[in-house]
Amino acid sequence: MTFSTTSNEACKLFDATLHQYVTWTNDATFGGIEGCLSNIKSADPDFVMGYVLSNGLELIGTGRPPLLDKELQNDLKTMSDLAKTQSLTEREQSHVAAVENFAKGNIVKAAAFWEEILQSHPLDLLALKFAHDAYFYLGQQMQIRDSVARVLPHWTPKTPLSSYVKGMYSFGLLETNFYDQAFKVASEALAIEPKDGWSVHTIAHVHEMKADLEKGLAFLQKTEKNWKVRW
Template sequence: MLTLSEQPMVTDWEKKHVQAMHQWSKGYMTKASIIWEDILAEKPKDILALKFAHDTYFYLGHHPQMRDSIARVLPQWNKDIPLYSYLYGMLAFGQEENNLFSEAEKSAFKALSLNKRDAWATHAICHVNEMLGQQKEGNDFLEKTETDWSSCGMLACHNYWHWALYHIERGNYEEAVSIYEKAIRPRFATSGAMLDIVDAASLLYRLELEGVNCSDKWKESFEIFQPHIDDHVLSFNDAHIIISCLGSDNKNEAIRFLKSLQDFIKNGEGDNCVISQNVGKKLCEAILAYQDENFDAAVDILMSIRYQIITIGGSNAQRDIFNLLLINAALKSPLKQHNKLARSLLYERKSLKENAPMTDRLMARAMAIHID
């Protein structure tokens, strides 16, 4: 493609797209996003550059860029331009990830007023309800609009994942498992899409952290994950791969995965190679330590990278699984300072989301531990 792009009939605009894709294919996602932004400065209505940049920022945990990239071009669009409405859903997600919840809700409902089947805008509202602890509102919204978004192949599974989270938060585990069985499992089993598989692993792990036995459900997700053990495209995905290995009781595969990850760090290139070295590998080691009941080691590892985990990508809601892992490890650690840390982390969590029944349940466990 690079060679073809040097043909005289290829425009500079087209060449830049080829260059961006080439950088992305080598793992240099930041370099690719810079090229797409260069394109957008000249052609703000290039939806391909806009969407690719938006997704890349998401993969890198670059939340301000997700918001700002859309805000820079939106005034140069209008309702007569095809796909105009989708920009509001994209803006909404960027706003939500930067804790601009009221602005995000406004943008998302603007998108849905123009196109009620915009699953990305629906997904932004899911995030707002999750982060604000509005489980009932989230449940009611998804139930009311299900026929609008359930046919969206890319995001339907993820929106069902959000729906299940509301139930887990409220302790309605049977309802969450029902959503998994009826809506999530059939989708990830047939789509093979990484987001769908990640959603499945994430949901099962959250249920198990809550004490729900999901041992009979891991095998299928592991079998779909297994061909991707050596991919190492995103550290976010890698963390869920090792979760699935361990959940399905395939510890040998988990060890093989860690060896593959170390080889990638040594011989690979690109943004995720650096992220894996600094954060991703340690995160995976913490997950393994927790599984091996080395809870104090898991706490120490997670605390050392806690504020860097954002660099693995994903949303605030998706990465919350690692906050929950840290809290559970601290509660189970034999060290009293870790038990005290668990209380502090729960105070912090409560301050960010007041209506949080899960936090209340975890706090009850923390208060039952004698730490004086």
């Protein structure tokens, strides 16, 4: 992903943050997600996509209300103001617009901006993950599935984090009652990365929905060492 910044360090930290977000981890070597976000601002205080990432994560986390939290309001304003003064790519502008709409409570429009990005940039993992979480909040099960399904053919086994994308897809299949297919896709993802939390989540729910509690409990006990650190 190409950014409008001259700071190589900011780009590396952006990638490290996104990696932790997708994999449900906090890497102590980077100071976790919070440490990465703080260091991104230090590396380039005017990095618009850094604000997109930090503001987006705050909004997705739902722990800080944008209408009441003054600090978050200021960060959102800084993002919008910087976006107006810089020569951003169309893709970056869409990311800014998505976060702005999410902050205003228009999650549907935010998701539409992320989908627009994915049409021309199917490997944009930030847009994919933000959209995925937005559809979860909206309760739009088919979009949870189809948003990932539309871009999945572009994610080859050699693409970094592709197994996690399969895990996201498996969750969408689960949410739309395709239990056998969800189990298959999640199992394929876990064969590549046993610590994938979404795939574990999917398989656990498949056993639950089939009322196969013994297999579900056995699966969770067997794999606990892999998924325990993801939650």
